[in-house]
Amino acid sequence: MNDAEELLHDLDMLLKESNFTKAAKQLYISQPYLTQLIKRIEQKVGAKIINRDSKPFTLTEAGLIYYKYLENVSYNDQQLERKLAQFSHPDKEVIRIGILESLGSYLLPKILPTFLKLHPNAEIQLFEAFPRKTERRLSNEEIDCYIGQTPEAISGGFDVYTNGDEQYYIIIPASSQYFQPNKFILQDDELEIKELLQQPLVLSQPESAVRHQLNGLFQKYHVKPKIVMESNSVITVANLVVKGVGLTISSASILKRLQHLPINLLPIKRELLMIKYFIALKQGKQHSKAIKDLVNIFQQTKLEQTIH
Incomplete structure (x- = not known):
């Protein structure tokens, strides 16, 4: 049967169109195939997953549970792929960066292009979350570095390098x-x-x-x-x-x-x-040349922004 990500896409399109023929056309598959796909899922689940007696189509209670299950499977698949990247691509060094989404949209375009020119084989993985969760990830070595603001608020146990004002x-x-x-x-x-x-x-x-x-x-x-x-x-x-x-x-x-x-x-x-920006590494850990270069580029890049 289709993988979780593909099934989520199929269900989203069917719910959006509330019509098997229109949904199948958008998915570039046949209507009978889509109909049979939903029937096979419902046979596996043992219950209807979509209310299709009225429009718009909606998920049943069983459908909501199944949809959440697919989301979890998809997320776990992505996490597994991330964790195995260093083994499946031994020619690449995986750099795992923890950062707040809104901060990343400003800082990363200033830092990463220079870094990737220096390390073209590096693979960047972003872990976007609020500060406390990112700190825990760095402490547990789930990420390699943490880029944030307000260094005064960060807990102990990290080497913190600041830049920007x-x-x-x-x-x-x-x-x-x-x-x-x-x-x-x-x-x-x-x-x-x-x-x-x-x-x-x-x-x-x-x-x-x-x-x-x-x-x-x-x-x-x-x-x-x-x-x-x-x-x-x-x-x-x-x-x-x-x-x-x-x-x-x-x-x-x-x-x-x-x-x-x-x-x-x-x-x-x-x-x-x-605001003072920082990049933090876990204390006492041996860091690769790529990580050290990332810290140097962070410290040397002009991050200040002014308004006139």
Whole structure:
């Protein structure tokens, strides 16, 4: 029978089209084949997996369990392939990097092209997760290095190499009472930070490195934040605020990616809040030349981002 990834794709298309003929056409297979495939699955499961008596098609309770099973099989297959890569491709060195997704979208394009020119046979595997999970992976040697921000927050047992110094800003949308027309970057003393922190806020999730820093800022000003929404994505947070959902605090590298104006940016003094990027390795472990080169490239690359 088809592998888990292919079966997931077949089910997704059938649920999307809610029609066997249309789904089969999109999947480049025949309608009788798709019909028989679903019947074979239901015989194996011992129950219907799709409600197809009405539209749109939906998964039955048994179908939901089977779908989740396929997702787990697919994930485990991918993890197995990752773990076996060093044996199945002995000519390649596998470099496993732990990083937050939003951070990776900014930092990795600055670092990896240079590294891969130096090590063209290296295979990069990314493990994207929140900081605490990434720390555990590095401690358990499930990854080779951890690229993050806020080195002060990282636990002991790691060699930490820092680079970059980036400023934070409070984003003030045009819909806010604090918005000042015909201005972009305000003076850092034009508005009271404490007053802005008491407004409705859109923030990243509590597990994020940014949120860890912001919690320290709230404590400093004795503010209990009014959080109207949280997101795993700092890009989503920033765009929601631009559209008037609330206020937030974001960094220059994130703000550079915003397409929506007008907004005001109130700089936060670096002694209160700032970004410093780091790459961490597990202490006491012998590291390959490729890993050492990755650290050197990280330290030598200009990572600072500014806004004018």
